Amino acid sequence: MLSKNQQKLVRALAQKKYRKQHGLYLVQGEKNVLELLVAQIEVQQIFATPQFVNTHQNELKHSKVIECDEQSLSKVSTLVSNNAAIAIVPIPEQQSIDKSGLVIALDGVSDPGNLGTIIRVADWYGLKQIIVSEDCADHLNPKVISATMGSFARINVVRTDLSHFLSHYKGAVYGAYLDGQSVHKAEFNQSGVLVMGSESHGIRPHLSQYINQPITIPAFGGAESLNVAMATGIILDNIRRSV
Amino acid sequence: MLSKNQQKLVRALAQKKYRKQHGLYLVQGEKNVLELLVAQIEVQQIFATPQFVNTHQNELKHSKVIECDEQSLSKVSTLVSNNAAIAIVPIPEQQSIDKSGLVIALDGVSDPGNLGTIIRVADWYGLKQIIVSEDCADHLNPKVISATMGSFARINVVRTDLSHFLSHYKGAVYGAYLDGQSVHKAEFNQSGVLVMGSESHGIRPHLSQYINQPITIPAFGGAESLNVAMATGIILDNIRRSV
Numbered sequence: 001m002l003s004k005n006q007q008k009l010v011r012a013l014a015q016k017k018y019r020k021q022h023g024l025y026l027v028q029g030e031k032n033v034l035e036l037l038v039a040q041i042e043v044q045q046i047f048a049t050p051q052f053v054n055t056h057q058n059e060l061k062h063s064k065v066i067e068c069d070e071q072s073l074s075k076v077s078t079l080v081s082n083n084a085a086i087a088i089v090p091i092p093e094q095q096s097i098d099k100s101g102l103v104i105a106l107d108g109v110s111d112p113g114n115l116g117t118i119i120r121v122a123d124w125y126g127l128k129q130i131i132v133s134e135d136c137a138d139h140l141n142p143k144v145i146s147a148t149m150g151s152f153a154r155i156n157v158v159r160t161d162l163s164h165f166l167s168h169y170k171g172a173v174y175g176a177y178l179d180g181q182s183v184h185k186a187e188f189n190q191s192g193v194l195v196m197g198s199e200s201h202g203i204r205p206h207l208s209q210y211i212n213q214p215i216t217i218p219a220f221g222g223a224e225s226l227n228v229a230m231a232t233g234i235i236l237d238n239i240r241r242s243v
Numbered sequence: 244m245l246s247k248n249q250q251k252l253v254r255a256l257a258q259k260k261y262r263k264q265h266g267l268y269l270v271q272g273e274k275n276v277l278e279l280l281v282a283q284i285e286v287q288q289i290f291a292t293p294q295f296v297n298t299h300q301n302e303l304k305h306s307k308v309i310e311c312d313e314q315s316l317s318k319v320s321t322l323v324s325n326n327a328a329i330a331i332v333p334i335p336e337q338q339s340i341d342k343s344g345l346v347i348a349l350d351g352v353s354d355p356g357n358l359g360t361i362i363r364v365a366d367w368y369g370l371k372q373i374i375v376s377e378d379c380a381d382h383l384n385p386k387v388i389s390a391t392m393g394s395f396a397r398i399n400v401v402r403t404d405l406s407h408f409l410s411h412y413k414g415a416v417y418g419a420y421l422d423g424q425s426v427h428k429a430e431f432n433q434s435g436v437l438v439m440g441s442e443s444h445g446i447r448p449h450l451s452q453y454i455n456q457p458i459t460i461p462a463f464g465g466a467e468s469l470n471v472a473m474a475t476g477i478i479l480d481n482i483r484r485s486v
Contacts, residue, residue, distance in 0.1 A: 113356075117470055117473065120466055120469070120473075121466070121470075121473055122464075123464045124462050124464055124466040124469055125462075125464055126462075126463030126464035126465075127464065149466065149467075150466070150467070151465065151466045154464070154466075184484040217367075217480065218483070219367050220368045220369030220483055220486070221365075221366045221368055221369035221370065221397070222366050222394065222397045223363055223364070223366040223367040223393070223394045223397075224393070225392070226364060226367055227363065227364075230360065230364055230473060230476045233469070233473045233476065233477055234476055234477055234480045237460065237477045237480065237481070238480070240461070240463055241427040243463070
């Protein structure tokens, strides 16, 4: 069972200010908690159903686990389904940016679902590093982690001043615009930075000066734009097909 | 202002059983209502802010419009933002399936956000026809329409027995599997059917017999799967790049 204080803590961690205050974040749901364990990320506490504990004894052998029924987990969870496990995890210190491969830079992507989906598709295409502007969604938001389907454990997300980063970056800087070179024709490096803007504002002007390869996903129909996560996935597919 | 009865009707239409009962559905938000008008789809009634009415006088000249403040629209809307207009629209009779181009067939895609995103990306790539199994999300669900960002007005969605349809279809039937031919290497026709399964169950066995071209999006990293809407967009991009 979760004590009153534990319930209060789990609920509080849905909010950024309490994550910051406690230095902790939540990982919820069977798939995400398992990926956390597989990646051997330090966990402070796990609450899980007896069934989860039974099935995953091996992965759990170094963890502090409290067994709870699914109903009490659902009561404190922000998920609507799949409440087999909840982990409380210390927020790690921000790591340095790995510039060796392809890096995604997100400018003002504030929707948690989009950020989570971008982390998932970046992981599919083998990226390791995403950098986000200060006004992007918090990558430790439970909705982001849930949308990553476990990929949060393999992608390093660093919040930074994109303008400062790009001004020191030497290499290809791709930026998604509506009037760049077609991604069906562009030649891509397997290292570089791919800058994606928000759906409402695109890439903001202060970053445009750093983009040396503007690119576009060709349109064939009536839609005016694509969702930013969708556009990111399609561009990554075009980059990787030349591997 | 909306009368009590109008408020009740708008709220009811968020639910499928009342949409069916009244033969009506909702289109909400500036972008979606505008696309409805541009496509000259028959509208029963529009509620809109004075600002919306002023800005779009031309598009609105054949419509029955009641002016309301944004606050009263927000009170009945299912959207969290962008409540400049709400339209009540008669559900059209189900149209016949246009088999002339590329058709997407969705098997058990129950998440409204995914269905809406698929309609939007299908429109981007110039498709006209989507068919959905009986257990897919209702394409007239307000969450679906909202996620289409106006593309609902250009894509014909028909609910049908996919097995029956495919058993009579002559042509290429592509199906997304984890072990098909790489979409980076496959040769595509610009007509055919692309079958996409749900994230939890994939393409169900009773449809597999009709798929003559199993395809796969190559993975380069650790993620086990892609969101179904994302996968649909990436496959469409691969099909259209050979145009």
